[in-house]
Amino acid sequence: MTALTTKHPFALIVALTALFLSAVSALAQSNSPLRIEITEGVIEPVPYAIPDFVPENTAGQQYAASIARVVASNLSGTGLLREIPASAHVGRVSSFDSPVQFSDWRAINAQALITGAVAVNGQSITVKFRLFDVVSGQQLGDGLQLDGRTDNWRRMAHRVSDAVYTRLTGESGYFDSRVVFIAESGSRENRRKQVAIMDQDGENVQFITDGAALAFAPRFSPTGDRILFTSYETGFPRITLMDVATRSRQMIGDQPGTMTFAPRFSPDGQSVVYSLSVGGSTNLFLLNLASGQRYQLTDTGAIDTAPSFSPNGQSVVFESDREGTSQLYIMDISTGDTRRISHGQGRYSTPVWSPRGDLIAFTKSSSGRFHIGVMRTDGSNERLLTSSYLDEGPTWAPNGRVIMFTREQAGGDAGLYSVDITGRNLRRVPTPGAASDPSWSPLLP
Amino acid sequence: MRLLTTAILLTAALALAACNNPRSGTSDTDSWGSAGNGIGSTALGDPNDPNSIAYFNQTVGDRVHFTVDQSGLSPEGMATLRQQAVWLNQNPHFAILIEGHADERGTREYNVALGARRANSVQEYLVQQGIGASRIRTVSYGKERPVEACAAQRCWDLNRRAVTVVSR
Structure with a gap:
């Protein structure tokens, strides 16, 4: 993995960590056995947006949307995050390195934004992504670049998912397994x-x-x-x-x-x-x-x-x-x-x-x-x-x-x-x- | 013609009886799927022949049942096993495999161990009745091979069993 930029805003990670801790401590206080109330203390999943990744060459088009879909499936599957569907987006990401228009993402109440890019050369695939805290308007952690083989494209999506999950929760991931x-x-x-x-x-x-x-x-x-x-x-x-x-x-x-x-x-x-x-x-x-x-x-x-x-x-x-x-x-x-x-x-x-x-x-x-x-x-x-x-x-x-x-x-x-x-x-x-x-x-x- | 129909029905009944016990085998195929275990398949024979496996399975009774989580033999179970011992003493060239089984209301590993315990209590009883231990082997299938699968007491009762499988 390669660091692209480094910034350290903490607003979102703190919010998610607090969410985790409150969920755990709420349960830790209930000592009585047979607590199976799965709906108890329902937490409100954090809304996020993940537009299709940007294909950086023609061959990359085949994977750009698929990789974003796998990442979204992983993240939404945790129950901690809720994806805002693309049909609701007002902003577009046409270039991985263009500045993010945070107002576009605030307008749809996204709190996190994941952007990415895909380039394919023969059997090699390069996937880059960035994670943004929309509320504070800052990047969360480094942008990362992953290089691998095209037949491993799902694993690369799982790696992106693990990195995002870790940044948002402070916990290690589990998707690339x-x-x-x-x-x-x-x-x-x-x-x-x-x-x-x-x-x-x-x-x-x-x-x-x-x-x-x-x-x-x-x-x-x-x-x-x-x-x-x-x-x-x-x-x-x-x-x-x-x-x-x-x-x-x-x-x-x-x-x-x-x-x-x-x-x-x-x-x-x-x-x-x-x-x-x-x-x-x-x-x-x-x-x-x-x-x-x-x-x-x-x-x-x-x-x-x-x-x-x-x-x-x-x-x-x-x-x-x-x-x-x-x-x-x-x-x-x-x-x-x-x-x-x-x-x-x-x-x-x-x-x-x-x-x-x-x-x-x-x-x-x-x-x-x-x-x-x-x-x-x-x-x-x-x-x-x-x-x-x-x-x-x-x-x-x-x-x-x-x-x-x-x-x-x-x-x-x-x-x-x-x-x-x-x-x-x-x-x-x-x-x-x-x-x-x-x-x-x-x-x- | 009437005789032929009876024969077909009898064959069908035998096939059905064999279905209860997929490892006793009605064909030449070794249902164990492996040559290394030393157990081949054996013709069931005529159920009217008291020395046939079919007679053992149907008339002597090839199985005993157990209560939940238990491996102790019931009075009925012991009576069946005494009849099995009489038959086995009269047919000394047959070997037996005792299969222990459990119902589905337990975890997989525990049920394998429970089936082993049930097979063992049948083995011990048959040895007490004079059957040579060298003729007996035991296996447990846990809850993997129910006679009938259903989410009801009737099936669970049928499935908590030890089956004596006879082979040459």
Whole structure:
């Protein structure tokens, strides 16, 4: 990225940050569980305008409007911003470097303005953009230039989106990322389940497995270059490790007469924690991928499953029914010390540690409903974000602000949904067909 | 002509029974999709032949059911398994695969573990009845392979099961 100009007006960023903080603190004050009022304290999204980017040569025309549309879709999809449609614009941006006529944008009540330009030379594409605070009439941060290949034009739009999001919220972005998930088809009694990867906005879907063998719960490595999933290729659940680029795969953690599933990478990508079932007991194991060394983490005769590492790699959060119903526990890997963190009514499962380290997202079932919720790592401040016939399997956006999960309507197909950690902005994530078990990648390198 | 119709109906009934259990196989195709597991497909045979797999599935009873989140055997379940053990002792050249299943009202990973626990309690009971452990293997499908999918108690009750799949 190249800086074009530098100015530091803060009016808009301060306004948005205040908006974020008030939303979070309003929820933090409500300690009572079962707060699923997604509409509670509705925030007014900030109005912004993003005219089609300016094509700086003929070849650039093909992408100029498309890139602006992808950026707008990302930003409006956060629920924090609301686009003022082009049909309402009175001003025009005909040149990327001409001075902005702020009065034109104030006239339609835009508070932010994004301008951009696109030039294409052969396979190369150059995208430039600037972000303006319309109210103060100043540029917000540096203008940026991105250079890449035309077949990556959507990724460049996601990079622009991430930069704008970061400037407006003070948070890191999450748009230039992917999701690995299960694409479902066929009858519900004999479901075909394929591992697939797509961009976080549902574009560029690639099928990773052919669906001949049942597969579920794929997980990205911390750098997004490998995936783990559970496959019935041998007739029994076994963990498969696959390189995303080459599609080369191997079975790991295999022991005759056992079933292995629920794998997740350690934060350094060198180990895998997973469940192994034998003799009716399901325990947690840790496998070093390089040495093949295996360590048994739990041995209780209960069901211990769905482990997820803390970002510092020192602890694992998992679910266990060792005390009756499924509850969440955190184990210190070096000492084995284990403490229960969930204490509410109902069953808790599929805990996932936030990339920020501060929160655990989980599935909770209570009184015949399923919820996605979050709690602090000590179990305090439990908040339920969703409620439906069947919500399960949360995964964190790379910035720890958004959660994606599986929702299955009663008698219907499963689909992917996302929700803000404040419980706002519940949205269906577009997929080619029925889908389940999302796992969000880190921001792409 | 009448005999032929009966035969067709019988074949259809067998095919339907097999549908409940996609891995028992009515064709030569290995529905496991892999050669490495050592389990091939086996003809179901004549349900009137007490030594046939069809007889085991339909008359002896190939499955037991469970209550929510539980893996304990009901008195009816134990009665079915005792009959399975009698049949298996009379047909020692058959091996069995016990499939544990769960209903859809739980998370995916937990249900795989729960199905494993259910398959194991069937295995333990059959071993108590004198079936050699070397003849038995277990697998869990969690909630991935319902007998019938519907958002109602009727389906959930049907789906919380362990199915004994017989093969040569």
